[in-house]
Structure formats: structure tokens, C-alpha cells
Amino acid sequence: KQEVTQIPAALSVPEGENLVLNCSFTDSAIYNLQWFRQDPGKGLTSLLLIQSSQREQTSGRLNASLDKSSGRSTLYIAASQPGDSATYLCAVKSGSARQLTFGSGTQLTVLP
């Protein structure tokens, strides 16, 4: 059974810092991996989707990488801003199971 872990559970950084959020998964036979953002009381917003054949995806100040062999993905946020404060979730679509498996998220606070 696929398991997805995100460490740390919470992270606080000063504005302007570059930061990395981590996601690890146990079964490397994945179809794709998505990073989401969730604001308090809101749904999930898809940030980036990396297909299993890709190594990374970029959108603005965000860059997500994927290393299937080691079961890891990272989300890099450049020049963080207070508006980046939210919970970031990664989710893996496994090749063997017909579902998206989510991590528990990293709650990011960017201090002004």
C-alpha cells in the first residue's frame, strides 16, 4: 500500500527566504505526483503536476522535482512571501492502485 509522508509538519520562515518542502513515498511505481496548496477553510489548489517520466516542473517561483528511484519529491519556493502561508500537500497517483494518496501536509508560515 502506498504511503506518503511530508516532513516537517510545520515550518516557519522569514519573508524572502528560499525554502524546500519534502515529500516521500514508499512505492516508486507511480503514475504522477501533484503538489497542492490549501488555505484555511478552503479546498485544494493544484500547483504542479509531475508525470512519472519527468524530473521537474516549474511555475513562477515554484519548482517541483521528482526522484522516483529514491521515492522523493521536493517543492522549492523562491523568495517566499507572507501570501505563501498555507498548507502544502503532495499526492501520488500510483500505477497499481486507482487512487490518489495524499500526505498529511506541511503548514508553512512566512513571517513579514
Add this chain to the structure above:
Amino acid sequence: NAGVTQTPKFQVLKTGQSMTLQCAQDMNHNSMYWYRQDPGMGLRLIYYSASEGTTDKGEVPNGYNVSRLNKREFSLRLESAAPSQTSVYFCASSLGQFYSNQPQHFGDGTRLSIL
């Protein structure tokens, strides 16, 4: 841009009561999903519908039923609510079927408390 709309946003039920959570999407997506989100457990798939007229069980289907009324609407029903079903429920949709590389789009959720 409505996207995925869920109703109601909040609901309190007593144990044993029934209710239906509604979800509608206006993006002409083929696939729709129901998840529940519980503290420390991430989101877990309850049911999904790959296309109009089809539904399949996800990871935690017990105690729930679903209806894909048409391409736009996918409802989730609790026949006899239990306290363990207290959760935040999210509906999502995607253009492609499950084995596609299309992202899922989420509604804002329904916060459900069972007393």
C-alpha cells in the same frame, strides 16, 4: 469562474440522521471524486466516478453512497450518520479519467459534524 461548487458548506447532524452532500462542476469534466479530510490522516478517497453513469469505491466507502446524476453533478449520501463520519468532505473533478495526467480541481469543502 465557479469551478467545483459544494453545498452545504456546514452541517450538524445527529447520529442516525441522513443527508446528501451536493457537488456540481461547470468545467465539462468527465471524472468526479469524493474525499474526506481528517486531522493527521490526509485526504482519503471515498468514491469516484470516471464518467457519467459509473461509480467505483475508493479507500473508505463504508457508510456512504453516491449518485452521478449527470455529467455535472455527483452527490454523496450518508444514510445513517455516525460520529466517525465527522469530517471535512471535498468534491473534486478532472478532465480525464483516472489514469490521465490531468490535475484534479477541488471545491471548498463541506464541514460536517455528527453529534
